[in-house]
Amino acid sequence: MFRTGSRHTHDKGPAAEALRLVKVTKTFGARDSAVTALDGVTLGLGRGTFTAVMGPSGSGKTTLLHCAAGLDRPDSGIVRVDGTELTAGGEAELTRFRRGRIGFVFQQYNLLETLTVAQNTVLPLKLAGRRVDRGRAQEVLTSVGLGDRLGHRPGQLSGGQRQRVAIARALVTEPRVIFADEPTGALDTRSAREVLRLLQQAVRVHGRTVVMVTHDPVAASYADSVLFLADGRLAGRMDAPTPDAVAERLAHLGDNVATGV
Amino acid sequence: MFLLAMRSIRHRPGRFLATLLSAFLGAAIIMTFNSMHDTAAQDGVDPTSADTLSTAAGVVGGYGTLLVFFAVASTLTVNVRQRAAELELLRCSGATPAQLKRMLVGEAVVVALVGAALAIGPAVLGGRALLEVFQDSGQVAGSVDHSFGPIAFMTGIDITLLASAGATFLAVRRATRGRERRGGARKFLAYAALLTGAASVFSTFVFSATDATLMAPPAYGAILLSVGFALMAPRLLEAVLDRLPLNGASGWLAVRNLRERAGQLAGILMSLILFTAVATATLTMQAVESDAVAASGLTKSIEAKNLETLNFTVVGIIVVFVCVMLVNSLYAATSYRVREFGQQRLAGATPGQVLGTVGTEGIVLTVTGVLFGTLAALAGIIPFTVVRTEGALPGEVYGIGLAVAVIAAVVTLGTILATTRRTLRTPAVGAVAVAS
Numbered sequence: 001m002f003r004t005g006s007r008h009t010h011d012k013g014p015a016a017e018a019l020r021l022v023k024v025t026k027t028f029g030a031r032d033s034a035v036t037a038l039d040g041v042t043l044g045l046g047r048g049t050f051t052a053v054m055g056p057s058g059s060g061k062t063t064l065l066h067c068a069a070g071l072d073r074p075d076s077g078i079v080r081v082d083g084t085e086l087t088a089g090g091e092a093e094l095t096r097f098r099r100g101r102i103g104f105v106f107q108q109y110n111l112l113e114t115l116t117v118a119q120n121t122v123l124p125l126k127l128a129g130r131r132v133d134r135g136r137a138q139e140v141l142t143s144v145g146l147g148d149r150l151g152h153r154p155g156q157l158s159g160g161q162r163q164r165v166a167i168a169r170a171l172v173t174e175p176r177v178i179f180a181d182e183p184t185g186a187l188d189t190r191s192a193r194e195v196l197r198l199l200q201q202a203v204r205v206h207g208r209t210v211v212m213v214t215h216d217p218v219a220a221s222y223a224d225s226v227l228f229l230a231d232g233r234l235a236g237r238m239d240a241p242t243p244d245a246v247a248e249r250l251a252h253l254g255d256n257v258a259t260g261v
Numbered sequence: 262m263f264l265l266a267m268r269s270i271r272h273r274p275g276r277f278l279a280t281l282l283s284a285f286l287g288a289a290i291i292m293t294f295n296s297m298h299d300t301a302a303q304d305g306v307d308p309t310s311a312d313t314l315s316t317a318a319g320v321v322g323g324y325g326t327l328l329v330f331f332a333v334a335s336t337l338t339v340n341v342r343q344r345a346a347e348l349e350l351l352r353c354s355g356a357t358p359a360q361l362k363r364m365l366v367g368e369a370v371v372v373a374l375v376g377a378a379l380a381i382g383p384a385v386l387g388g389r390a391l392l393e394v395f396q397d398s399g400q401v402a403g404s405v406d407h408s409f410g411p412i413a414f415m416t417g418i419d420i421t422l423l424a425s426a427g428a429t430f431l432a433v434r435r436a437t438r439g440r441e442r443r444g445g446a447r448k449f450l451a452y453a454a455l456l457t458g459a460a461s462v463f464s465t466f467v468f469s470a471t472d473a474t475l476m477a478p479p480a481y482g483a484i485l486l487s488v489g490f491a492l493m494a495p496r497l498l499e500a501v502l503d504r505l506p507l508n509g510a511s512g513w514l515a516v517r518n519l520r521e522r523a524g525q526l527a528g529i530l531m532s533l534i535l536f537t538a539v540a541t542a543t544l545t546m547q548a549v550e551s552d553a554v555a556a557s558g559l560t561k562s563i564e565a566k567n568l569e570t571l572n573f574t575v576v577g578i579i580v581v582f583v584c585v586m587l588v589n590s591l592y593a594a595t596s597y598r599v600r601e602f603g604q605q606r607l608a609g610a611t612p613g614q615v616l617g618t619v620g621t622e623g624i625v626l627t628v629t630g631v632l633f634g635t636l637a638a639l640a641g642i643i644p645f646t647v648v649r650t651e652g653a654l655p656g657e658v659y660g661i662g663l664a665v666a667v668i669a670a671v672v673t674l675g676t677i678l679a680t681t682r683r684t685l686r687t688p689a690v691g692a693v694a695v696a697s
Binding site: 071072090091095098106108112115119123124127 | 613
């Protein structure tokens, strides 16, 4: 399932590059109506970085995230998370690949309604058969500001609070990469700001690598760098982004697709 | 609101398949048996034939109707509960609870009418076939023609409509009240069903051992007790869960799911308990009856023979019916959980773990359902046996009980696991995106 240079994959520390994609291609639909969502995307993200992926609707940013996170398989190309390559295999194998390596934060939270905040947070550990450290889970929940909501159900929380539970759940397994898909898409500005700060903290304090798909220039400005995507291809990169610069670049994204990067 | 109801049926026919199927089957069963009343009421039917037909329609049509009522009601309850999200959306768009009620009850009425109308053809054929069974065994004169008249027609439509609209009304009322605590209505209904059931069971002792209708009170009683138990399902499940040592991620998740969804599982438990109780009770009582007749050394009287054919035919039909309803409600309840399964998978559950979780849930449900179904069945069987043979617990009950339990387990787990497996084919991200 996993191919690495070394046989001692478990003993090795984290790889220098948290995520690497090489010529990743993904096409949807039948031959005559096929849509190329990703067209040979190659990129590498260093450990401990916060990267935003931006682009107009249909530019392939969500597909990129799904392929990079092992939720979907690319048609061709290589995906390597923390030095380990994602190869063919069943869904069970894919799941085992994601566990421990990858954490998720979704726009729609995807918390289980039947579980409490604390139970939702430790669920990935339970499923992976890892030891559940309740003290640690509580610590993480306290750090996202939900230390007093452990016994609540997702239904009793606001959108912002639910998203913070999702972040705690993503942090508790100590993954190499956290993928966030429009994490602020359903939130008001204040909650969105809190969520973005927490993602920043995950990088700065906990040393995680965060990849965030967003269409909001303000959200993107919280990242260290922004990757622009257009028509399934990388169309530029911006370090130390500001909302205005990102918006400006997005507005003219169509112009420089041809030049590529 | 009625227009909205019509539109929602026209655009999503698939969603109404489960309720349509239950209305159709329920109406078909009721019409088939009650057409015996119409047949008996024709001019020129000799008294013996008329008597046989009336007993068939009265006893079986009676508890069959009761059963259909609750089976249809449980499917409709599952259906409304699944649409909580849609109702919430409508409520946020400015629909008042009364409007929602009108919409859903309107839908239920239309679906029930369509189901009942579709059932007329099969019920005419079924009635003819049933009459032939009676004629072949010589209990009804061969000259009697089948008649599908006003009694069959009216009862079929009325019962189906009443069960559909009533169950929907109660379920919507609960849904539109939002997060308020469950009212006392459920508790009241549960106690009422248990009390009437107990009364019906005890009234068996009023009958004499050779009464042709001796089997009716315990059968009614067992059904009503089942319904009472099903209404108390949340508390019964709690009690069972407290006594289960479940380990592993799947077991842990299953217990939490069951605890949280105990209220919603009442519909499934109702089908499961009814199936176990009805199948065990009627089959065992018929076996006891046959033994008693054989032991008396007499040749079977027409009445006893009548009752035997009747029971085995009918028990067959009814057991198959409840079994179909069980599969129906299990399928509806499980296929609705696509999104939840997707979320479990995104949180790191392998397909095997998802199946393990629903499998564990299925086992707990089966154990609970079979346990309380058997209790309800015994409550009917024991009085019957005491009155009929002076014994208490017939030997047949073990074999029959075991067979019924095995069938219940296979049907429940089979449906749940097969349905879940199908939903697992959708990729996890696609599954959570499904608009429900």
